[in-house]
Amino acid sequence: MPELTEQAILNDSVRMDLDTRFCFRCGPDRACFNRCCGDVTIVLSPYDVLRLKKALKIESSEFLEKYALTMRSRERQVPVVLLRMNESDRRCPFVGESGCGVYGHRPWPCRMYPLGMAEPKGPNAATNRFYFMVEEELCQGRRGGKERTVREWIEDQQLEAYDQMQGQFLELMSHAGWDAPAPLSPEKLDMYFMALYDLDRFRRFVFNTRFLEIFNVDEERAAAIAGDDEELLEFGIDWLAFSLFGEKRMKLRNPPPPAGPGTETWPHAGA
Numbered sequence: 001m002p003e004l005t006e007q008a009i010l011n012d013s014v015r016m017d018l019d020t021r022f023c024f025r026c027g028p029d030r031a032c033f034n035r036c037c038g039d040v041t042i043v044l045s046p047y048d049v050l051r052l053k054k055a056l057k058i059e060s061s062e063f064l065e066k067y068a069l070t071m072r073s074r075e076r077q078v079p080v081v082l083l084r085m086n087e088s089d090r091r092c093p094f095v096g097e098s099g100c101g102v103y104g105h106r107p108w109p110c111r112m113y114p115l116g117m118a119e120p121k122g123p124n125a126a127t128n129r130f131y132f133m134v135e136e137e138l139c140q141g142r143r144g145g146k147e148r149t150v151r152e153w154i155e156d157q158q159l160e161a162y163d164q165m166q167g168q169f170l171e172l173m174s175h176a177g178w179d180a181p182a183p184l185s186p187e188k189l190d191m192y193f194m195a196l197y198d199l200d201r202f203r204r205f206v207f208n209t210r211f212l213e214i215f216n217v218d219e220e221r222a223a224a225i226a227g228d229d230e231e232l233l234e235f236g237i238d239w240l241a242f243s244l245f246g247e248k249r250m251k252l253r254n255p256p257p258p259a260g261p262g263t264e265t266w267p268h269a270g271a
């Protein structure tokens with residue numbers, strides 16, 4: 001099988017759209033059962049991390065420390081989070097004899113498999129989106145099984161919530177401000193990582209520092225982000241769009257109160 005590089009996907013994949021039909025069946029009776037849950041690179045989106053730490057009932061910092069690897073993206077040098085495979089056997093830490101131990105909260109790539117999705121770069125990336133089969137020799141799922149469309153697969157795998165949150169993240173990631181050559185400062189890199197991936201730390205940052213003295217967040221939204229991780233992630237994306245690119249998604253109190261001794265501040269647009 002050819003290596004699944006970005007170039008190979010763009011050049012060699014048979015492009016599928018939402019109405020393309022395909023057959024697939026997975027289950028414990030397949031000889032390959034669970035073999036796909038090892039020695040695999042799974043990039044976690046911010047929403048994947050949110051769902052997995054919820055499944056495990058642990059804080060985001062603990063999840064990131066125990067179950068994730070953080071790399072830097074090649075071009076922008078921003079953090080990219082991967083699911084950490086076991087060191088001993090290269091298996092996913094969540095796979096057991098009866099299958100995925102976090103099935104209801106499994107990450108986007110695990111839900112989507114055997115399909116992949118690509119958006120060729122350009123001004124209309126979302127409209128150029130296509131789907132393709134991830135052809136792996138070990139996977140017997142393509143031998144028979146129910147025929148359905150890509151659209152039906154996406155519905156069956158309950159990918160709508162993932163796609164909605166991913167859409168907001170991708171909008172941030174495709175912002176024209178990234179074209180500026182200067183890399184993010186260490187402080188802004190930490191903001192980026194905290195607001196997208198380390199949500200429990202971000203919540204403490206919002207409520208335990210001068211953040212709400214500097215930013216004018218209405219009571220309803222403050223209550224929502226206090227108790228709801230999805231709301232907090234959306235808020236974090238807005239804050240990053242403001243702080244990194246000056247998008248008018250946050251309101252500053254006018255004038256911000258002076259910092260007292262020992263109070264924590266944070267860089268914002270123009271800082």
Ligand code: SF4
Pocket residue numbers: 025026027030031032033034035036037113138139140141142
């Ligand atoms: S390899 Fe394919 S058929 Fe086998 S368990 Fe994984 S997804 Fe299912």
Ligand code: SF4
Pocket residue numbers: 036037038092093094095096099100101102103106107110
């Ligand atoms: S999260 Fe679940 S489905 Fe995904 S690799 Fe791990 S065990 Fe397999």
